[in-house]
Amino acid sequence: MRKVRSKKNAFKTVTFKLSAKQMKSLKNYCKARKTTPIKLIKKSIRNYTENFSEEVPPKYYVTANQLDIFEENNQELDLF
Numbered sequence: 001m002r003k004v005r006s007k008k009n010a011f012k013t014v015t016f017k018l019s020a021k022q023m024k025s026l027k028n029y030c031k032a033r034k035t036t037p038i039k040l041i042k043k044s045i046r047n048y049t050e051n052f053s054e055e056v057p058p059k060y061y062v063t064a065n066q067l068d069i070f071e072e073n074n075q076e077l078d079l080f
Contacts, residue, residue, distance in 0.1 A: 019027065030037050042049075052060075 027031050
């Protein structure tokens with residue numbers, strides 16, 4: 001009989017920096033909630049990492065600036 005090889009999961013690494021105060025705050029919060037920083041961060045971003053793997057709905061795209069008063073269209077604005 002052949003051995004069935006399991007598919008390896010492809011993981012990607014994300015790094016970011018925190019200030020000393022932010023890290024201390026994160027550790028204190030995790031200690032109080034009896035969790036780890038990694039679990040807390042993963043839980044916090046779960047909505048973004050699971051719901052948009054295929055396609056992002058149009059409502060989440062950034063739209064053009066709604067204020068067009070700053071565009072150059074040769075109109076004078078009377079303020080006084």
